[in-house]
Amino acid sequence: MAEPLIRTVSFVKEYVMGSNVVAALRGVSLSIAAGEFVAVMGPSGSGKSTFMNLLGCLDRPTSGEYWLGGEEVAHLSGDELALVRNRKIGFVFQHFNLLPRTSALDNVALPLLYSGVPAHERHALAEKRLAQVGLAERMDHQPSQLSGGQQQRVAIARALVNNPMLVLADEPTGALDSRTSVEIMALLQELNRSGLTVVLVTHERDIAEFAGRIVSFRDGHVIEDHVIEPHDAAAVLAKMAPVT
Amino acid sequence: MNFLATLRVALNALRVNKLRSALTMLGIIIGVAAVIVMIAVGSGAQAKVEDQIRSLGSNLIIVFSASATFTGARGGAGTLQTISEDDAYAIARELPDEIQAAAPGLRGTGQVVAGNANWSTVFYGVTPEYFEAREWAIAEGRAIEQAEVTSAAKVAVIGQTVAKSLFGDASPIDQVIRIRKVPLTVVGVLDRKGQNMSGQDQDDIILLPISTARKRVLGATALAKSRSVGSISVKVRQGADMKEAETKMRELLRQRHRLQPGQDDDFNVRNLSEILQTQEESSRVLAMLLAAVASVSLLVGGIGIMNIMLVSVTERTREIGLRMAVGARAKDILTQFLVEAVTLSLIGGVIGILLGVGGAYLVGELAGWRTQLSSASIVLAVGFAACVGVFFGFYPAKKASRLLPIEALRYE
Numbered sequence: 001m002a003e004p005l006i007r008t009v010s011f012v013k014e015y016v017m018g019s020n021v022v023a024a025l026r027g028v029s030l031s032i033a034a035g036e037f038v039a040v041m042g043p044s045g046s047g048k049s050t051f052m053n054l055l056g057c058l059d060r061p062t063s064g065e066y067w068l069g070g071e072e073v074a075h076l077s078g079d080e081l082a083l084v085r086n087r088k089i090g091f092v093f094q095h096f097n098l099l100p101r102t103s104a105l106d107n108v109a110l111p112l113l114y115s116g117v118p119a120h121e122r123h124a125l126a127e128k129r130l131a132q133v134g135l136a137e138r139m140d141h142q143p144s145q146l147s148g149g150q151q152q153r154v155a156i157a158r159a160l161v162n163n164p165m166l167v168l169a170d171e172p173t174g175a176l177d178s179r180t181s182v183e184i185m186a187l188l189q190e191l192n193r194s195g196l197t198v199v200l201v202t203h204e205r206d207i208a209e210f211a212g213r214i215v216s217f218r219d220g221h222v223i224e225d226h227v228i229e230p231h232d233a234a235a236v237l238a239k240m241a242p243v244t
Numbered sequence: 245m246n247f248l249a250t251l252r253v254a255l256n257a258l259r260v261n262k263l264r265s266a267l268t269m270l271g272i273i274i275g276v277a278a279v280i281v282m283i284a285v286g287s288g289a290q291a292k293v294e295d296q297i298r299s300l301g302s303n304l305i306i307v308f309s310a311s312a313t314f315t316g317a318r319g320g321a322g323t324l325q326t327i328s329e330d331d332a333y334a335i336a337r338e339l340p341d342e343i344q345a346a347a348p349g350l351r352g353t354g355q356v357v358a359g360n361a362n363w364s365t366v367f368y369g370v371t372p373e374y375f376e377a378r379e380w381a382i383a384e385g386r387a388i389e390q391a392e393v394t395s396a397a398k399v400a401v402i403g404q405t406v407a408k409s410l411f412g413d414a415s416p417i418d419q420v421i422r423i424r425k426v427p428l429t430v431v432g433v434l435d436r437k438g439q440n441m442s443g444q445d446q447d448d449i450i451l452l453p454i455s456t457a458r459k460r461v462l463g464a465t466a467l468a469k470s471r472s473v474g475s476i477s478v479k480v481r482q483g484a485d486m487k488e489a490e491t492k493m494r495e496l497l498r499q500r501h502r503l504q505p506g507q508d509d510d511f512n513v514r515n516l517s518e519i520l521q522t523q524e525e526s527s528r529v530l531a532m533l534l535a536a537v538a539s540v541s542l543l544v545g546g547i548g549i550m551n552i553m554l555v556s557v558t559e560r561t562r563e564i565g566l567r568m569a570v571g572a573r574a575k576d577i578l579t580q581f582l583v584e585a586v587t588l589s590l591i592g593g594v595i596g597i598l599l600g601v602g603g604a605y606l607v608g609e610l611a612g613w614r615t616q617l618s619s620a621s622i623v624l625a626v627g628f629a630a631c632v633g634v635f636f637g638f639y640p641a642k643k644a645s646r647l648l649p650i651e652a653l654r655y656e
């Protein structure tokens with residue numbers, strides 16, 4: 001069997017708070033193959049976000065190994081991790097995390113700034129991604145001038161702009177109504193079908209069922225791991241009442 | 245990421261956060277402008293005093309007759325005066341290297357009458373050297389000449405106040421005035437000097453030949469018979485050492501008065517420049533006071549900058565977290581924030597300089613004060629403000645860039 005895109009070995013993450021040690025992850029070993037669409041579920045506080053942040057190289061595990069694309073990244077230097085985040089991973093935050101007072105286009109182009117893409121190419125690439133998430137008309141809007149769903153699309157476009165091999169999305173639909181949620185899922189499904197590996201966190205089972213595999217967390221452990229037959233988001237969307 | 249891109253990112257960040265940028269610059273602007281204006285006013289006041297010193301004759305030493313000063317006798321009618329006209333001539337003759345002019349002055353007071361008008365004033369019997377020693381310029385007519393001293397001519401040169409009181413706006417030249425019934429023809433009018441340091445009107449004066457004063461005006465008194473005078477005005481040469489000139493003059497006078505070692509001087513020497521130095525001292529205190537106020541403004545400006553920077557730390561730390569999350573290295577972050585801080589400081593500094601220089605000019609024009617820009621104060625103010633701006637702009641970024649992206653994103 002080929003080396004998986006993601007392989008974690010006994011991931012442990014502990015937070016030291018004064019004399020207390022909070023264990024957010026207590027030894028998570030998980031492999032995700034390239035091209036998979038994985039939904040992570042579990043009760044609040046079970047360690048989902050902690051896990052995602054580690055996968056996204058935004059944080060360092062207390063112990064354990066992290067193999068990404070055949071490379072051990074847990075022990076890379078800060079600058080090397082910055083390069084990994086920039087080139088290999090697109091992260092979609094639950095709360096969008098867009099730069100305020102900055103146009104959608106500039107927000108999407110942000111990762112390109114740090115990969116040395118020349119200015120004119122940056123704009124062309126960012127425009128392409130914005131068009132892909134259906135925001136061709138909103139490029140000059142600032143986050144405050146966009147709806148929550150539109151802001152989340154901008155965040156997704158930003159995650160995609162550098163052609164990553166992995167997109168990590170922490171509750172991307174958490175702040176959205178059900179129709180917009182399904183729209184976002186349709187977009188992620190489409191991207192996944194074109195070869196992108198997607199891992200997303202969600203609390204809602206019907207959102208998780210758009211993925212091909214559901215991993216459940218509890219108390220910092222993986223307690224369940226199923227492969228399922230995913231629902232088709234585009235089809236669900238078509239059946240929903242059209243927007244009037 | 246190359247420098248040009250970073251520059252653009254930084255400028256963009258400044259543009260995007262207009263209010264924060266403006267407030268930061270305001271701190272720098274206020275500090276710099278305040279320092280420039282205050283220092284300009286302070287050193288202007290100092291320069292003004294220095295000018296006053298120059299106009300009053302910075303190299304002036306006056307020798308008084310001891311009895312005249314000790315008894316407080318005015319004009320010395322009946323009192324013994326210990327210095328003489330000949331002392332004055334001896335000083336000029338014996339100390340040519342140090343002394344430019346030594347002018348005897350015989351003081352008197354009295355009513356001066358011209359037609360119906362009369363006026364009570366001071367008169368001085370002088371020689372032509374007096375005009376040089378006291379730096380009197382002539383506004384109209386001429387000064388007293390040596391020939392008039394020799395012949396005890398009945399002429400006078402009057403001050404502006406006397407001219408105004410006796411003749412109004414008419415020209416006093418060739419008019420006749422009477423002092424103690426002695427008629428004198430006015431041959432000149434002195435230029436205006438205004439008040440002296442102690443507020444006395446220096447233009448309320450009449451000058452006449454010393455011989456005329458002695459023989460004709462003070463005629464009946466004991467003074468007339470001697471050659472004694474109340475004072476000698478001595479102008480020390482430019483560049484000569486005042487102290488040394490004073491010492492030599494004192495020795496010369498002691499020798500001429502045949503004073504034994506250990507015996508007190510029978511005259512008093514007053515160095516006017518010393519008195520003026522006290523004035524200079526007080527203007528320096530004023531300048532220092534203003535500088536202190538300026539430093540407080542600078543400090544307040546600095547605290548303003550600090551406040552803005554600290555208030556925006558949370559937002560900026562999150563921004564740093566986000567930038568790092570999408571691939572910025574610590575170096576990229578630091579360069580961006582450094583460029584931001586330097587740009588703000590530079591723009592703020594330049595605006596501050598312009599405002600400060602403009603403000604100093606305005607103060608000069610509107611209040612009529614003399615102002616004098618000082619490049620050292622400008623450099624100091626801009627330097628300080630820039631340091632504060634750069635430090636508080638850069639330091640939080642330095643701290644944030646050491647965090648893991650998730651820590652920075654969660655910062656509060």
Ligand SMILES: Nc1ncnc2c1ncn2[C@@H]1O[C@H](COP(=O)(O)OP(=O)(O)OP(=O)(O)O)[C@@H](O)[C@H]1O
Pocket residue numbers: 015017022023024042043044045046047048049050051
């Ligand atoms: N920075 C931190 N410092 C201390 N404890 C933390 C920190 N971040 C997370 N934790 C703890 O780690 C545990 C897991 O948190 P995590 O955010 O991963 O949960 P989650 O599964 O994402 O929950 P939710 O569904 O509510 O987002 C929690 O008990 C939390 O209190």
Ligand SMILES: [Mg+2]
Pocket residue numbers: 048049050
């Ligand atoms: Mg979470």
